[in-house]
Amino acid sequence: MSTSDIQHPELAGVDVAGMNRASFILRGALATGAAYGAAAVAPFVSDAFAASGATDIDILNFALTLEHLETDFYKVKGKTVGLSGAAKALASTIGDQEAEHVAALTRAINAAGGKPVKKPMFAFPVRDSASFLKLAYVLENTGVGAYNGAGPSLMNKQYLAAAGSIVQVEARHAASIALLTGMPITPSGAFDKPLTKSQVLAKAGPLIKM
Amino acid sequence: MPSIQANAERPPEPGLVEQLARDDVERKKFLRMAGRRMGAGVAAGGLAAFIAACGSSSSSSSQSTAAGAGASSSATSTSANAANVSGDLAIVNYALTLEYLEAQFYAKVGKSGLFHGKTLSVLKSFGMEEAEHVAALKKAATSLGTPAKEPVGKFPLKSAAQVAKLAGAVENLGASAYLGQAGNIQSKDILAAALAIHTIEARHAATLNTLLKLSPTPDGAFAKPMTMAQVLKVVKPFIA
Numbered sequence: 254m255s256t257s258d259i260q261h262p263e264l265a266g267v268d269v270a271g272m273n274r275a276s277f278i279l280r281g282a283l284a285t286g287a288a289y290g291a292a293a294v295a296p297f298v299s300d301a302f303a304a305s306g307a308t309d310i311d312i313l314n315f316a317l318t319l320e321h322l323e324t325d326f327y328k329v330k331g332k333t334v335g336l337s338g339a340a341k342a343l344a345s346t347i348g349d350q351e352a353e354h355v356a357a358l359t360r361a362i363n364a365a366g367g368k369p370v371k372k373p374m375f376a377f378p379v380r381d382s383a384s385f386l387k388l389a390y391v392l393e394n395t396g397v398g399a400y401n402g403a404g405p406s407l408m409n410k411q412y413l414a415a416a417g418s419i420v421q422v423e424a425r426h427a428a429s430i431a432l433l434t435g436m437p438i439t440p441s442g443a444f445d446k447p448l449t450k451s452q453v454l455a456k457a458g459p460l461i462k463m
Numbered sequence: 464m465p466s467i468q469a470n471a472e473r474p475p476e477p478g479l480v481e482q483l484a485r486d487d488v489e490r491k492k493f494l495r496m497a498g499r500r501m502g503a504g505v506a507a508g509g510l511a512a513f514i515a516a517c518g519s520s521s522s523s524s525s526q527s528t529a530a531g532a533g534a535s536s537s538a539t540s541t542s543a544n545a546a547n548v549s550g551d552l553a554i555v556n557y558a559l560t561l562e563y564l565e566a567q568f569y570a571k572v573g574k575s576g577l578f579h580g581k582t583l584s585v586l587k588s589f590g591m592e593e594a595e596h597v598a599a600l601k602k603a604a605t606s607l608g609t610p611a612k613e614p615v616g617k618f619p620l621k622s623a624a625q626v627a628k629l630a631g632a633v634e635n636l637g638a639s640a641y642l643g644q645a646g647n648i649q650s651k652d653i654l655a656a657a658l659a660i661h662t663i664e665a666r667h668a669a670t671l672n673t674l675l676k677l678s679p680t681p682d683g684a685f686a687k688p689m690t691m692a693q694v695l696k697v698v699k700p701f702i703a
Contacts, residue, residue, distance in 0.1 A: 299655070346680070353684035401658040410646035413654075414688065417645040417661065421638055421686035424662035425669035429679040438585070438670050439663055443595035446659035 266378030294398030310367035393427035631671035643688035
């Protein structure tokens with residue numbers, strides 16, 4: 254594809270190391286978001302889990318990987334880009350909440366008899382406050398799409414309720430960053446899900462790299 | 464911090480969720496405000512049917528959050544599918560009713576002359592999105608059965624500050640309402656649609672909270688659900 258097709262080039266620069274399925278699907282989700290926008294992430298993730306016959310623990314581990322990524326982004330990378338004022342305060346609050354998501358998902362996976370994925374190594378292509386906030390916005394929107402896409406594949410209603418509780422907070426993060434940066438509050442319009450699901454999937458499928 | 468288990472657990476009885484809702488300062492304020500306009504805690508006539516209908520699906524899965532209102536339900540396994548459809552229809556019609564009210568509210572706010580400039584355009588765009596939710600839910604309800612009739616809303620529009628507060632309360636309530644139903648929806652398609660709307664309500668709520676200088680995440684890292692009965696109780700004073 255030509256570079257003019259790229260919606261969120263900054264996402265393509267996010268590096269997730271890790272050889273497990275959760276990391277593979279997260280890399281695919283990021284690549285999909287980079288190429289087709291964060292709105293394409295929900296159907297990609299939905300299809301990835303539906304096609305692979307994922308268990309609830311697989312999905313929770315995917316969510317955990319995503320939350321590790323976000324926590325690392327705010328709590329480690331966020332300290333190196335010279336944030337100040339409202340941006341610094343917001344990043345600090347969001348980082349703490351992402352860390353709570355990590356802790357809760359880890360406990361849930363353990364309680365279900367699963368093995369929580371290890372925190373992978375991440376690399377983020379940001380240098381300053383502006384590029385950090387831009388990527389923060391895109392990552393939060395990717396997170397919304399990822400949870401919304403994975404939600405219907407969860408068999409256990411308690412996990413679904415927990416995922417719903419978390420995704421609502423991710424959406425609130427996205428809106429907060431939107432207000433701070435002047436980005437759209439509802440980038441996908443009235444629904445956090447594209448209507449042309451099958452078309453997007455047909456395009457996004459080849460982007461999964463194993 | 465709640466464990467995810469505790470957080471995910473469907474409340475065994477309405478009392479627990481009420482307790483959780485009480486922890487939320489903003490919601491508390493709104494409930495108190497709404498309470499002043501409320502008489503007895505009886506659901507509005509036209510909405511009572513939703514609660515009752517929702518209860519009919521509670522036997523097929525985990526406890527329905529509205530199970531208290533549907534204690535008489537006793538769907539057998541042979542009618543489980545029909546019960547699922549009627550349960551989903553009840554939830555879709557419940558969401559449709561809330562979205563009707565939100566859309567009406569924003570339409571009135573847009574014409575009130577209380578807002579200008581960027582704030583007005585944000586409120587108008589939210590209203591347009593609620594109208595899209597109405598259209599989508601009406602379509603979904605029609606595919607399942609009979610869609611709920613549009614209620615006639617009544618909203619106090621006194622000052623910009625009061626209306627902004629009400630808008631924030633409405634959106635936070637909407638987000639809690641969708642979250643409260645996620646585990647009750649049987650159809651994956653309806654669930655996907657509800658999730659897609661849920662996070663829009665969350666974005667609206669966070670925006671209004673920020674404008675009101677409140678926390679965009681009033682529940683902290685884990686958003687709290689509200690049951691159908693709780694939500695309808697709050698909404699009742701706004702239905703003519």
